[in-house]
Amino acid sequence: MPRLLEGILEAFTLIIRLDPELIKIVFLSLRVSGAAIIISTLLGFPLGTWLGLKPEKKTALVNKVIYTLMGLPPVVAGLVIYMLLSRMGLLGVLGLLYTPVAMIIAQVTLALPIVTGLTMVGVRSRGKEVEETARSLGAGPLLSAWTVVRESRISLLGAVVTGFGRVIAEVGAVMMVGGNIEGHTRVMTTAIVLETRKGNFEYAIGLGLILLSLSFVINAFLYRVQRGGEVHL
């Protein structure tokens, strides 16, 4: 217990000191995972909506593939992306290994199936009904799809929150393709692994608490949005 308490104290000290190294790490984490979730959302929303509006029988195989990929171990995603981006790999000439871009690519492979899968489920639960109503009121296919998206927004936000939670907390993929390089590709989770390895448990716990607090703030915000959209700008 005393060590845990020391960890909590360490977390506060780090925050109060505004440790520049820490700030760099936190911002990189947010940028990488933020970019990954945005890309996943831009691709996963339309794809999930489209799949959700199709009859379930027609997409049975795709469903199974997406559900399987939702459980893809991060280190496997990292390994695959490493093998693609390595100088010996197909995309090696781009020289992207050990850059934040590589980390974003790896995290998209983790978040995209989640956003797509949960969107699909959300749309499927009410979508058909809403779509038929919209159609009967004379809406075209695009407008009725948009209506479905609007009506399913709660589950869509849930998809984004879940996807973000997965990538911000993930360590295996960013470690593989980012390399945990100080000042370049070190994010919160890889820093926690490093500090644990070095035996700096207090510092590692401190970082863990900061990560949790950030997640809490982000989720609290998204939760408010999700509660029927009562947001006042």
Added chain:
Amino acid sequence: MFDKNKIFQVFGLLAALVLVTALLAIGCAPKEEEPGGEITLATTTSTYDSGLLDYLNPIFKEKTGIEVKVVSMGTGQAIEHGKNGDADVLLVHDRKAELGLVEEGYFVDRVDVMYNDFIIVGPEADPCGLKEAGNALESLQKLTSGDAEFISRGDDSGTHRLELRLWEAAGVAPEGQEWYVSAGSGMGDTLRMAHEKEAYCITDRGTYVSLKKDLDLVIVFEGDPALFNQYGVMAVNPERHEHVKYDLAKKYIDFLTSDEGQELIAGFTKEGETLFFPGFGLEE
């Protein structure tokens, strides 16, 4: 049926979030390179976690303007990265394998840069009696009594490779034995596992010294020349991988092996102990 305003607010807000984060993400694009250039060093956890490179690399940067980006992993993985051309220079510790790879043309300019030694640590009570062993092989043979467990790295690191060679020399096949635990972890995690299970393990002295304040483990065997731990530095062969920054890598090798670099390595201490000794530790 729908409250349009609310929906627009939600999506407007989402769009704003998307924009803000997208702008942040653009800041992620690879930054302009350091004026002096930068190289990627693939190295082992033992050199990085000890803090040695955080101490040496800023001095190197000050002298040459070259930024060293360090990627630390097990020796096996580091060598694989080097062979694939994903690093410019390697600092690893598996002398035999390194020399073989230079022979095969993967790496060039290999130099012995520093050494320390491996030690066997275990519980103070020493149930297997390793403190009485006369040499490294004898101490390993004592472990076969099974009175305590032995934790192996099991991760194809330099330390793991040395351990396997020692078992072979001792004529023991430990795999599958009840007392033999393959952890598949880094050095720090392996030491902690040995601590929790009151077991033995082989460790490099540097990692043990760095962590010993949290461990109920003592040195039960040390000093056999078979336990020398030689670190070598080598550049990825530019003839195999055109993109590697061979010239900068060579500068780094020259720095580590220069009189100044060697003195800096000798001057690096932790908890009052020297962790790495400059140069070459074994007569051929």
